[in-house]
Amino acid sequence: xxxxxxxxxxxxxxxxxxxxxxxxxxxxxxxxxxxxxxxxxxxxxxxxxxxxxxxxxxxxxxxxxxxxxxxxxxxxxxxxxxxxxxxxxxxxxxxxxxxxxxxxxxxxxxxxxxxxxxxxxxxxxxxxxxxxxxxxxxxxxxxxxxxxxxxxxxxxxxxxxxxxxxxxxxxxxxxxxxxxxxxxxxxxxxxxxxxxxxxxxxxxxxxxxxxxxxxxxxxxxxxxxxxxxxxxxxxxxxxxxxxxxxxxxxxxxxxxxxxxxxxxxxxxxxxxxxxxxxxxxxxxxxxxxxxxxxxxxxxxxxxxxxxxxxxxxxxxxxxxxxxxxxxxxxxxxxxxxxxxxxxxxxxxxxxxxxxxxxxxxxxxxxxxxx
Numbered sequence: 168x169x170x171x172x173x174x175x176x177x178x179x180x181x182x183x184x185x186x187x188x189x190x191x192x193x194x195x196x197x198x199x200x201x202x203x204x205x206x207x208x209x210x211x212x213x214x215x216x217x218x219x220x221x222x223x224x225x226x227x228x229x230x231x232x233x234x235x236x237x238x239x240x241x242x243x244x245x246x247x248x249x250x251x252x253x254x255x256x257x258x259x260x261x262x263x264x265x266x267x268x269x270x271x272x273x274x275x276x277x278x279x280x281x282x283x284x285x286x287x288x289x290x291x292x293x294x295x296x297x298x299x300x301x302x303x304x305x306x307x308x309x310x311x312x313x314x315x316x317x318x319x320x321x322x323x324x325x326x327x328x329x330x331x332x333x334x335x336x337x338x339x340x341x342x343x344x345x346x347x348x349x350x351x352x353x354x355x356x357x358x359x360x361x362x363x364x365x366x367x368x369x370x371x372x373x374x375x376x377x378x379x380x381x382x383x384x385x386x387x388x389x390x391x392x393x394x395x396x397x398x399x400x401x402x403x404x405x406x407x408x409x410x411x412x413x414x415x416x417x418x419x420x421x422x423x424x425x426x427x428x429x430x431x432x433x434x435x436x437x438x439x440x441x442x443x444x445x446x447x448x449x450x451x452x453x454x455x456x457x458x459x460x461x462x463x464x465x466x467x468x469x470x471x472x473x474x475x476x477x478x479x480x481x482x483x484x485x486x487x488x489x490x491x492x493x494x495x496x497x498x499x500x501x502x503x504x505x506x507x508x509x510x511x512x513x514x515x516x517x518x519x520x521x522x523x524x525x526x527x528x529x530x531x532x533x534x535x536x537x
Contacts, residue, residue: 172228172229172230172278172331173229173230173232173275173276173277173278173279174229174230174231174232174277174278174279174280174281174327175231175232175233175268175269175271175272175273175275175277175279175280175281176231176232176233176239176243176250176280176281176282177233177234177238177239177265177268177269177272177280177281177282177283177292178211178212178215178234178237178238178239178242178282178283178284179211179238179260179265179282179283179284179285179287179288179307180209180211180212180237180238180260181209181211181260182210182211182283182284182285182287182288182307182308205442210307210475210510211283211284211305211307212237212242212283213510214283214305214306214307214320214510215242215283215305215307215320216242216245216246217305217319217320217321217512218281218283218305218317218320218321218323218324219242219243219246219248220246220321221320221321221322221323221324221325222323222324222327223246223247223248224324225324225327225328227327227328227331229331230251231243231248231249231250231251232250232251232253232271232272232275232277233250233251233252233253233268234252234253234254234255234256234264234267234268234271235252235254235255235256236255236256237256237260238256238260238264238265238268239252239268240252251275253268253271253272253274253275254267254268254270254271256268262287262291265282265284265288265291265292266291266292266294266295269291269292269295269296270295272296273295273296273299273300277300278300278330279300279301279302279303279327279330279331279365280292280296280300280301280302280303281302281303281305281323281327282302282303282304282305283304283305283307283320284304284305284307284308285306285307285308285309285311286308286311286312286313286341286342286343287308288304288308289302289304289313289315289316289341289362290313290341290343290359290360293315293341293359293360293362294360296362297360298338298361298362298363300363301330301336301362301363301364301365302315302362302363302364303315303317303323303326303327303330303364303365304316304317304323305317305320305323306318306319306320306372306471306472306508307320309473309475311372311466311472311473312342313339313340313341313342314339314340314364314371314372314373315339315340315341315362315364315371316371316372317370317371317372318370318371318372318466318506318508319506319508320508322370323370325367325369325370326364326365326367326370326371327365329365329366329367329370330365330367333365333366335365335366336363336364336365336366337363337364337366338361338362338363338364339361339362339363339364339371340358340361340362341358341359341360341361341362342357342358342359343357343358343359372466373466384414386495386496386497386526386527387410387411387414387495388414388418389527389528390411390414390415390493390495390525390526390527390528391411391414391415391417391418392418392528393525393527393528393529394415394418394459394491394493394525395415395418395419395434398434400433401432401433401453401455402432402453402455402456402457403430403431403432403437403449403450403452403453403455403456403457404430404431404432404456404457404459405428405429405430405441405446405449405450405456405457405458405459405477405481405485406423406428406429406430406431406459406460407428407458407459407460407461407473407474407477408424408425408426408427408428408463408473408474409460409461409462409463410425410461411461411493411494411495411498412459412460412461412493413425415459415493416429416431416436419431419434419435421434421435421436422436422439424439424440426473427439427440427441427476428440428441428446428474428476428477429441430446430449432453437449441476442476443475443476443477443478443480443481445476446476446477446481447480447481447484450481450484450485456484456485456489457485457489457490457491458477458481458482458485458489458490458491459491459492459493460474460477460490460491460492460493461492461493461494461498462492462494462498462499462502462505466502466506467502467503467504467505467506468505468506468507468508469492469505469506469507469518469536470482470507470508470509470518471506471507471508471509471510472508478509478510479509479510479511479514482509482514483514487517487518491525492505492522492524492525493524493525493526494524494525494526495526495527496526496527496532499524499526499532499534504534504535504536504537505522505524505534505535505536505537506536506537507519507536518536519536519537520535520536521533521534521535521536522534522535522536
């Protein structure tokens with residue numbers, strides 16, 4: 168039986184900070200500084216902590232290599248691991264720190280690299296390790312197009328265990344996307360590289376893919392007509408990103424931020440490209456509110472990928488009964504399961520139940536959420 172014993176662990180401490188403040192990423196020092204200016208708080212340490220707790224519970228006999236301070240050492244110490252620090256992070260971390268950590272892990276003979284971040288972090292790591300050792304991502308970024316990430320943080324521990332027990336791997340896509348284009352509403356991910364991951368499809372997310380069909384636009388238009396017809400006067404509609412939700416805005420003859428969250432009242436745009444705090448402020452002004460979201464890409468996430476602005480606090484304020492999930496039949500055909508990962512475990516449990524998805528004019532389909 169194959170047994171891997173040495174794991175490299177690194178955290179990108181700024182990954183995901185831009186999500187709730189509507190920055191759509193924090194690649195580069197300028198984006199990080201802007202996120203801080205907008206009041207962003209660290210997101211990735213909490214995600215990494217969830218994965219570490221699950222990993223510790225598995226009682227695997229592992230040697231953990233890590234980077235100093237907030238890039239791994241502090242979290243590992245707090246969760247009861249005894250890591251060996253093999254590289255030291257700069258006071259303000261950059262992509263070079265991640266790459267330096269990956270090189271150090273390889274030099275010390277790591278069997279697998281476990282990292283916490285987003286697509287940018289995955290790209291930095293695979294640039295160093297190529298396909299020499301498998302990698303596992305703890306999902307914490309805003310842009311989550313790559314298929315090297317666990318479905319949820321806790322499932323990263325399952326992926327580690329799978330590789331430790333079997334040693335089986337397969338190729339997975341690491342995608343690259345230009346953040347500046349992304350902020351302008353242009354999402355055009357391209358393949359950057361193939362990485363090795365544990366061969367365990369159950370716990371790995373799929374890569375995001377575009378949905379194209381001869382009838383998809385007609386389906387979205389039909390769905391949008393019904394949504395707009397049933398909108399209530401005086402109700403605030405918080406509408407998440409996606410091509411299907413964009414069709415709803417077009418039916419109202421209003422603008423829509425393609426990759427952002429916008430708010431509408433009486434079929435008029437009242438606020439655009441909102442952060443979490445912006446949404447909460449709108450809800451205070453208009454307590455009667457509805458959230459409209461669509462599954463993001465082939466992964467099927469309705470919350471927790473690409474729409475982190477619609478946070479657990481926002482969802483609780485609006486109420487689970489006031490969530491509308493829309494998806495065209497074409498999209499659902501390629502999305503076997505819907506998923507949630509809000510960062511609030513109790514809320515996720517409440518959301519994980521069969522859900523009636525609006526698929527067209529007066530048409531709904533019951534779909535499971537996990």
